[in-house]
Amino acid sequence: MEDTKDYIVIVQCHLVVERCSGYHCERAFHERTGGFAGYSKEKAYRSLYLTCGGCCGLPLHRKLSNVVRKAKEKEGIEKDRFVVQLASCITKDNYHGPPCPHLDYLKGLVDKLGLDVCEDTSIGKTAERRRQEGIYAG
Numbered sequence: 384m385e386d387t388k389d390y391i392v393i394v395q396c397h398l399v400v401e402r403c404s405g406y407h408c409e410r411a412f413h414e415r416t417g418g419f420a421g422y423s424k425e426k427a428y429r430s431l432y433l434t435c436g437g438c439c440g441l442p443l444h445r446k447l448s449n450v451v452r453k454a455k456e457k458e459g460i461e462k463d464r465f466v467v468q469l470a471s472c473i474t475k476d477n478y479h480g481p482p483c484p485h486l487d488y489l490k491g492l493v494d495k496l497g498l499d500v501c502e503d504t505s506i507g508k509t510a511e512r513r514r515q516e517g518i519y520a521g
């Protein structure tokens with residue numbers, strides 16, 4: 384599915400980015416690792432980094448709606464060329480805390496807009512080991 388997309392909207396936890404630059408997300412995308420492993424290294428995707436806007440994540444609906452509408456108006460980009468990539472701080476237990484308690488709600492918002500969604504961005508070795516050891520829940 385990833386190779387049919389041109390425009391990746393990376394969504395990060397609003398609370399976590401108060402203390403995270405998002406460097407590991409950007410690096411994972413640059414290197415096509417973790418949640419980005421399915422994207423071609425040869426293709427120059429458009430990408431946009433957003434936060435959910437804060438709990439419960441409702442602002443994400445408006446943000447995504449805005450980008451999809453603008454891209455269509457200004458460049459004729461159809462919504463099926465978009466994919467929303469939920470960052471690992473939303474989808475997984477990690478250094479910053481447990482996964483988002485509103486994960487299903489966020490996915491529902493994306494679905495309501497008719498956009499495809501994928502999970503995970505950066506998958507660190509230490510965090511993966513801790514998940515396997517049960518230190519992080521999943």
Ligand code: SF4
Nearest residue numbers: 395403407408471472
């Ligand atoms: S996944 Fe990691 S690097 Fe990306 S925004 Fe969340 S905490 Fe920061």
Ligand code: SF4
Nearest residue numbers: 396435438439440483
């Ligand atoms: S809704 Fe989830 S992703 Fe958004 S700020 Fe709250 S915990 Fe973070």
